[in-house]
Amino acid sequence: MKHTHSVITVSGVKKVYRMGSNEVFALRGVDLDVAAGEMIAVMGSSGSGKSTLMNILGCLDVPSEGRYVLDGVRVDGMSRNQLADLRNQKLGFVFQGFNLLARTSALDNVELPLLYDRTGQKRDTKALAAQALARVGLGERLDHHPSELSGGQQQRVAIARALVTSPTLLLADEPTGNLDSRMTVEVMALFQELNEQGITILLVTHEPEVAQYAKRIVVVRDGRIVRDHAVADRHDAAADLRALDEEQAKQEQQLEEAA
Amino acid sequence: MKQTTLLKVASQSILKNKMRTLLTMLGIVIGIGSVIIMVAVGTGAQKSIETSIKSLGTNLIIVMPGSFTMGGANQGAGTFSRLTIEDAEKLKAQGTLLAAVSPVVSTRTQVIGGAGNWRTQVQGVSTDFLAIRDWTLASGDFYSEADVRASRKVAVVGKTVADKLFPGEDPVGAQVQLGRVPFTIVGVLSPKGQNAGGQDQDDVVLVPHTTAQSRLSGNVRIGQILASANSPEELPAAQEEIATIMREAHRLAPGADDDFTVRNQTEIASAATSTTKVMSGLLAAIASISLLVGGIGIMNIMLVSVTERTREIGIRMAIGARGSDVLTQFLVESVVMSLLGGLIGIAVGYGGAALLGHLTGWATAIPASAVALAVAFAAGVGVFFGFYPARKAAALNPIQALRYE
Numbered sequence: 321m322k323h324t325h326s327v328i329t330v331s332g333v334k335k336v337y338r339m340g341s342n343e344v345f346a347l348r349g350v351d352l353d354v355a356a357g358e359m360i361a362v363m364g365s366s367g368s369g370k371s372t373l374m375n376i377l378g379c380l381d382v383p384s385e386g387r388y389v390l391d392g393v394r395v396d397g398m399s400r401n402q403l404a405d406l407r408n409q410k411l412g413f414v415f416q417g418f419n420l421l422a423r424t425s426a427l428d429n430v431e432l433p434l435l436y437d438r439t440g441q442k443r444d445t446k447a448l449a450a451q452a453l454a455r456v457g458l459g460e461r462l463d464h465h466p467s468e469l470s471g472g473q474q475q476r477v478a479i480a481r482a483l484v485t486s487p488t489l490l491l492a493d494e495p496t497g498n499l500d501s502r503m504t505v506e507v508m509a510l511f512q513e514l515n516e517q518g519i520t521i522l523l524v525t526h527e528p529e530v531a532q533y534a535k536r537i538v539v540v541r542d543g544r545i546v547r548d549h550a551v552a553d554r555h556d557a558a559a560d561l562r563a564l565d566e567e568q569a570k571q572e573q574q575l576e577e578a579a
Numbered sequence: 580m581k582q583t584t585l586l587k588v589a590s591q592s593i594l595k596n597k598m599r600t601l602l603t604m605l606g607i608v609i610g611i612g613s614v615i616i617m618v619a620v621g622t623g624a625q626k627s628i629e630t631s632i633k634s635l636g637t638n639l640i641i642v643m644p645g646s647f648t649m650g651g652a653n654q655g656a657g658t659f660s661r662l663t664i665e666d667a668e669k670l671k672a673q674g675t676l677l678a679a680v681s682p683v684v685s686t687r688t689q690v691i692g693g694a695g696n697w698r699t700q701v702q703g704v705s706t707d708f709l710a711i712r713d714w715t716l717a718s719g720d721f722y723s724e725a726d727v728r729a730s731r732k733v734a735v736v737g738k739t740v741a742d743k744l745f746p747g748e749d750p751v752g753a754q755v756q757l758g759r760v761p762f763t764i765v766g767v768l769s770p771k772g773q774n775a776g777g778q779d780q781d782d783v784v785l786v787p788h789t790t791a792q793s794r795l796s797g798n799v800r801i802g803q804i805l806a807s808a809n810s811p812e813e814l815p816a817a818q819e820e821i822a823t824i825m826r827e828a829h830r831l832a833p834g835a836d837d838d839f840t841v842r843n844q845t846e847i848a849s850a851a852t853s854t855t856k857v858m859s860g861l862l863a864a865i866a867s868i869s870l871l872v873g874g875i876g877i878m879n880i881m882l883v884s885v886t887e888r889t890r891e892i893g894i895r896m897a898i899g900a901r902g903s904d905v906l907t908q909f910l911v912e913s914v915v916m917s918l919l920g921g922l923i924g925i926a927v928g929y930g931g932a933a934l935l936g937h938l939t940g941w942a943t944a945i946p947a948s949a950v951a952l953a954v955a956f957a958a959g960v961g962v963f964f965g966f967y968p969a970r971k972a973a974a975l976n977p978i979q980a981l982r983y984e
Binding site for chain 2: 375378380381400401404405407408409413415419420421423424432433435436437481485
């Protein structure tokens, strides 16, 4: 953590959807401030408005009302193209379903955001993509296609794709939703490691145990933030992973003894 | 995105569904293929017509029997010939604008002699015939005025007839039988090839028209009269003159219809051209319908592709693709597909034209401009029919696209 300026400043953000003559409030006034270097979990049940909040924070949607400043840039009121460029420059997305391009190598998948870069600064796209894959521990699997990788590995490719542009903020939407418990811990360990390296991470989840790996938890209900607190007993994913390994080793030993 | 990347992405997605791409391209392949064949046949026909107009003769005018009315019912042209040798003689004597005149008495007869027999066209013509048709002799001499006047049994044979009956020899001096009448061959015509209608002009035997009339056809009427004008400029005036002389000869009252028809070689050629025009028009219709259907096929598949890849579009947008990037991607894809179809179509067109030429004996020629036009057309179809699906893809909402199952 070099300096603690605000990455996200949201004030009075509302989102209204019109369903015929009805107005549906997805967000009823949200204030949120996320500083650089934070790892924050947004929790809430379905219909709470957390997806809408995620979409707005991810610059995929604009608020109906209120201010959103991302890394010093005013987002509300931007055009589609400006939003696209902002997503490319400042954000990295990790989705529940991995959302990798099928029949496309890991390297090409990770390279993709760089191909949409309009600043012209990121020249050696293949090398940058390879670096990002090495950073998530997949430096040896550049040519593998998603179908040849496990769920956890696919999610790591997705994380590499999110990291390759050196974004200000990493947004993860239910990143462990499609993973078993061991892969979940693996991915969370990677997130914690990246956060230690100074990357700001915001993850949306409905699993309390996943949220426990974050530093701060925000709970959304009925379009409002109802709780916002620091995590008291934060879990260390790396330690949990070691514990899982030991347990497995013990089980295997018992099986051998029984045999 | 860089152009090379765009092309790579487009070809990747095209190659993912090989069968589908192939079937989609088929319409374009057929369309462009028929355009090429159409142009090949059209250009080839035009070239062969040009050469056959030249082979018809110099400043040729043909006088044919006209329509004949029987009891108020018009029987159409050529039903009954009122042309006679005397008409030809009058034209020869009175025509000031005519360089040469020859009657043509035609019959089909079996020619027997030499190596066997051969059925061919026997034409009774005067000594002017060679000059009118701009024809020369390969060997021997043409029969003389004296031969014509005396109705001598002498004949000049075409190259084809000479080759059939006397392979490898010079038939001059040999005897042949035309039907039952013995003739002496005095000359062989130089080869002239096919005419505009694809007929072999060398498959002919020429005899004095007097002999043909008395010994072979036994008919006073003649099929046609050939004449040639002094110069191309005088063709219309010469036709007028022929009409005047003919009306006088046939004692037609002023206001009565002509009982003959006068045509010059360009009019005959234009009739031949109109046939190929109909042919070309038909192929053009097939080509444009096929291109339209092919284009709709491409649009259809691109729409399916956009729907199938909604999620991919969502991903691309989430990581920073603008609408225009997505638009370009899909447009490049449809253009690559239709261009590929166009190139295959050009190959098919070349093959088809060669095959058609081989089977029918038509001359075919494919100018480079036609190939360039076909390529441009294929690309145009790709852009036109790819635009709507591409725009649909570009207008997708990234949030909904990402959620699409």
